Amino acid sequence: MAEQTQGAVPLSAVIADAATGVALALQGGGDPYALSRILRQGDPLAAAAVRVLGADALAPYALEHRAVPAGADDEAVVRQTLAAYPPGADASAVSAWSYRGLVEATHAYLPSGAQPWPRPPEAAAEWTGTDPWPRLAHRVSQLAALALPDLAGELAEQLGARTDDLARGFVRAVRRRDWLQAAGVGRWLARLPGVPATLGLDAGLAFVRQMGGGDPRVALHVVAAQRFFGRGW
């Protein structure tokens, strides 16, 4: 990879590296996962990368024996993120939900030290009922990291009423070769009940991985769908 003259690595590259690390941990490969080893505390890009990855930065902690018990350094990276990138008053729904997902993941997967984790902030959800299906699918794909066990239960319930629409979004995304969107929607479909059988979700996730797995985030979503919800192969 070309080093930039200023010595700075682009944020997208940091995120890609971290996504690769998370996916590897979910597959059971490599050393036990520790967030602070993937993204060092004090690195100005670490907090930004955790914010973008959202709950996925903590996904390996949802698995027993896949991660070392979270330590103070791991907790510090998360606290730094939550402090540095709170969604503003005019933040998009995706930004608000993604932040909330990260907070929920701390409660679910990371026992806190001395200080308790903040309460998950409220996030608007009326779009789950009002978005036309292509927009809904795109938005849901941006919230793929929330498709984790014990997170965003209410959101999952509301999306469960629109599995047909999300499945349509998956079809549309694959056909236009938007692998990241397809992987994100596919991951959510893996979590939801009642996905139409003719969709062929398992084959679809495998196909997306083969076609778009060069993007570490695509690979991460497909791996998560398999590891947590048993879909795809």
Added chain:
Amino acid sequence: MITDRTAPVETAALAAEVEGLLTPAEPDGVYRDTRECGGGLLLLGLLLISPPTPRPKTGLR
């Protein structure tokens, strides 16, 4: 990979970049069809899905 992540980072710019990465616009669709599909939609068209059988040239009469 050697990464130097100590360069000063403009915080506001980073926050904007984070927002952008959280909500990327849809990329343009990429449509590429099986190559045998291409070339002459007219041949595929409505009634005669595949081209009719080749016919002998005149001059035999």
Added chain:
Amino acid sequence: MSAGRGDPELLDRLVGGSLGWLEKRRDHFRLPPDATTDADPNLTLKPLGELAELTQFIGSAHPLPEVRATAAALFAFAWREAREGELFAELIRGEPYATYPVEIYGAFAQAGLRHPAVEELVLTTTGLRGWRVAREDHTRTLGVLNAERRIGLAQHADFDAAFARTGLGLRPEPWALDRRAAYGLTHDVFHLTDWGRNPRRLSPEAAGYLRLWLPSWLENWLEEQLWDLVGELLAVAACLPGAPYDAAAWQRLAAAQAADGGVPETGAVPRPADPAEDFLACYHSTLVTAFAGTLARIASDEAGAGTGPVPAGDAAVAGRTPCESEAAL
């Protein structure tokens, strides 16, 4: 998509504009003197065959009498161009093993337009063992079987078995569909339902599959601006129980129709200046638009009359048998 009355005004404008365009360019459908020998059948017989197939349906089934009259006149023109069937006798004598003369003749035969020499010829040619050898394309086989049914010939293969091997019979992963497969699916529906005349021939499984995935395919091909395929997909939607009506898709198809009524094959390239080329670039999509608009308009009428109502998702079927193909013989 929603079931219901749709937008009859828009549909009438669309169909009227399309038929007007076809009427005005009727002479481009005329066959050249070498139509049965050297001319490219894709540029001569295929357009005429499509004109016959679709105007026969529109002329017999559209709710508006003036639309029916225009379409019926075009159908009568096509029969005259076919020299009242003599064309098919000539084609079959020249190419006894080709299926397309039989397929096109079927469009006329089911409307009661027949030619004695053709009737005798096809009894012989379609009775050969060679006629039963599997064809490359199972969708095409359905088309041949439908033609046989229309003409009143023995079926050279079992329709259900042939259907089971088509795209709609197998119902592939809806994301694993290229353009050719999509055309195959729409034609599976057309051959199965006898071009929309018998929508109840669609099984609940096939109808459910189409109802689920048509919105995705429509989005994709609207984005590609492949208007003929958009029209075919809309026609398929109109064949489903309850005829789900995708208002946005219809509006975009209507926007693709030029002021002269022509609908180009694709929005990606400008229409040719040369009239003959422009005809070839538009005739197919324009015919498909008129056909799809007619099917949707019939469904709209049925919904309005409360005869074929059918809330979306219901397995109930709207009846429609303006021209029963089995009655052909």
